[in-house]
Amino acid sequence: MAKKSTKNVLAAPAKGKLGILMPGMGAVATTFMAGVLAVNKNLAQPIGSLSQMGRIRIGKRTNKNNQPLMKDVVPIQDLKKVAFGGWDIFRDNMYEAAVHADVLDINLLNKLKAPLSKIKPMKAVFDKQYVKKLDGPHVKKGKTKMDLAKAVMADIKKFKKENKCDRLVMVWCGSTEIYIEESAVHKTIAAFEKGLEKNSKLIAPSMIYAYAAIKMGIPYANGAPNLSCDVPALVDLAKETQTPIAGKDFKTGQTLMKTILAPGLKARALKIDGWFSTNILGNRDGEVLDDPDNFKTKEVSKLGVLEQILEPKLYPELYKDFYHKVRINYYPPRGDNKEGWDNIDIAGWLNYPMQIKIDFLCRDSILAAPIVLDLALFLDLAKRSNMSGIQEWLSFYLKSPQAPAGRYPIHDIFKQLHKLENTIRHIGDEDLITHLGLDYE
Numbered sequence: 001m002a003k004k005s006t007k008n009v010l011a012a013p014a015k016g017k018l019g020i021l022m023p024g025m026g027a028v029a030t031t032f033m034a035g036v037l038a039v040n041k042n043l044a045q046p047i048g049s050l051s052q053m054g055r056i057r058i059g060k061r062t063n064k065n066n067q068p069l070m071k072d073v074v075p076i077q078d079l080k081k082v083a084f085g086g087w088d089i090f091r092d093n094m095y096e097a098a099v100h101a102d103v104l105d106i107n108l109l110n111k112l113k114a115p116l117s118k119i120k121p122m123k124a125v126f127d128k129q130y131v132k133k134l135d136g137p138h139v140k141k142g143k144t145k146m147d148l149a150k151a152v153m154a155d156i157k158k159f160k161k162e163n164k165c166d167r168l169v170m171v172w173c174g175s176t177e178i179y180i181e182e183s184a185v186h187k188t189i190a191a192f193e194k195g196l197e198k199n200s201k202l203i204a205p206s207m208i209y210a211y212a213a214i215k216m217g218i219p220y221a222n223g224a225p226n227l228s229c230d231v232p233a234l235v236d237l238a239k240e241t242q243t244p245i246a247g248k249d250f251k252t253g254q255t256l257m258k259t260i261l262a263p264g265l266k267a268r269a270l271k272i273d274g275w276f277s278t279n280i281l282g283n284r285d286g287e288v289l290d291d292p293d294n295f296k297t298k299e300v301s302k303l304g305v306l307e308q309i310l311e312p313k314l315y316p317e318l319y320k321d322f323y324h325k326v327r328i329n330y331y332p333p334r335g336d337n338k339e340g341w342d343n344i345d346i347a348g349w350l351n352y353p354m355q356i357k358i359d360f361l362c363r364d365s366i367l368a369a370p371i372v373l374d375l376a377l378f379l380d381l382a383k384r385s386n387m388s389g390i391q392e393w394l395s396f397y398l399k400s401p402q403a404p405a406g407r408y409p410i411h412d413i414f415k416q417l418h419k420l421e422n423t424i425r426h427i428g429d430e431d432l433i434t435h436l437g438l439d440y441e
């Protein structure tokens with residue numbers, strides 16, 4: 001393949017300041033914001049973030065120095081030019097919220113106290129019936145859900161002006177809401193807007209934020225497993241307003257391990273009889289998930305992963321009867337430091353059984369924070385590249401990736417990475433790598 005002489009990068013330059021808005025400013029959001037501030041002060045490194053540390057192969061393997069940083073191939077927003085904002089049902093500023101979350105070392109937080117204390121949440125759109133174990137005082141009032149959506153839009157405009165932002169993105173970092181099935185009110189934009197006016201119970205607060213953002217053309221990502229923007233009405237609205245969206249549920253911890261390991265076992269045609277996953281978790285997220293209706297939302301998100309990777313219909317001898325169980329146990333002493341156990345019963349040649357045990361002593365918010373960063377920066381990149389609707393190339397970060405109607409989601413992390421890398425190459429006007437023909441060289 002001939003080397004390109006001139007590059008015609010798809011994305012407009014990342015000029016000015018990017019505002020990153022988060023509904024829900026708890027453990028994940030504060031760990032993310034404090035982390036970016038720490039990186040900007042050279043106090044720490046953005047480990048886990050591809051937008052900051054990831055390299056990508058460009059061109060043939062025979063070329064030396066062909067693995068530049070992704071941020072040198074496409075124009076990614078400069079970390080020093082971002083502003084943070086958001087909403088929460090508690091009034092705590094971001095220093096107080098980070099101390100309460102108890103994820104980061106207090107010595108580090110004290111070095112960031114001044115900028116963190118300045119970030120104060122706006123009043124939330126919240127209704128306890130969607131998150132049964134939570135209640136707080138810092139909540140908006142409105143006669144209809146449409147009024148609340150308009151109030152969020154007014155907040156967004158005010159934030160943009162006050163912080164002198166050129167562009168905005170929104171990432172849902174709020175609690176997991178109760179399980180809601182897609183229904184008639186979610187099918188079309190008109191039905192959804194009527195539902196907002198009529199206070200439909202099937203429209204949860206996360207959907208109100210999503211609607212407000214997408215209506216204004218602001219890219220939106222959903223870090224929790226609740227439906228949020230994963231309904232036809234909001235997907236259509238995203239196309240209409242030329243807004244990139246991504247969801248749902250940050251892929252961290254046990255599911256990250258699953259999507260790393262399962263494709264490998266399947267690639268070697270090893271049989272899986274069962275996969276039992278359980279974990280203990282003691283943060284506020286764990287407390288919210290202790291309610292059966294909220295856990296159900298998470299369970300659905302976690303269970304879909306293996307079914308799609310293993311494809312039992314195509315491989316009945318290997319995976320037809322596999323048993324998959326996922327438990328989450330709220331156990332306060334562990335705080336954010338989750339421990340996840342997996343027992344995997346596999347079988348090899350002539351059906352001889354074997355077992356794999358995983359004991360992952362992870363840190364939930366430490367794994368989630370770089371995902372918030374990459375989703376925010378890559379969605380902004382997508383917007384500047386005139387890409388809209390579901391951004392499947394960001395499935396890499398998500399436990400239950402949204403896929404266009406009629407298509408199944410891809411869960412295999414290596415296929416997801418391949419798609420992400422080729423999208424970066426496409427935006428950067430570089431040749432795609434298919435591992436066939438000349439680019440195999």
Ligand SMILES: NC(=O)c1ccc[n+]([C@@H]2O[C@H](COP(=O)([O-])OP(=O)(O)OC[C@H]3O[C@@H](n4cnc5c(N)ncnc54)[C@H](O)[C@@H]3O)[C@@H](O)[C@H]2O)c1
Nearest residue numbers: 024026027028088124174175176205224250252284285364
């Ligand atoms: N940490 C991880 O590894 C991980 C992985 C996947 C998904 N998630 C999801 O990310 C979300 C955040 O996790 P966390 O650990 O930060 O939880 P957290 O409980 O510390 O923070 C959530 C915050 O959202 C606020 N909130 C709830 N409903 C709100 C609303 N309607 N508007 C505004 N604020 C609202 C809560 O008051 C709380 O401060 C959860 O839904 C969790 O399930 C986390």
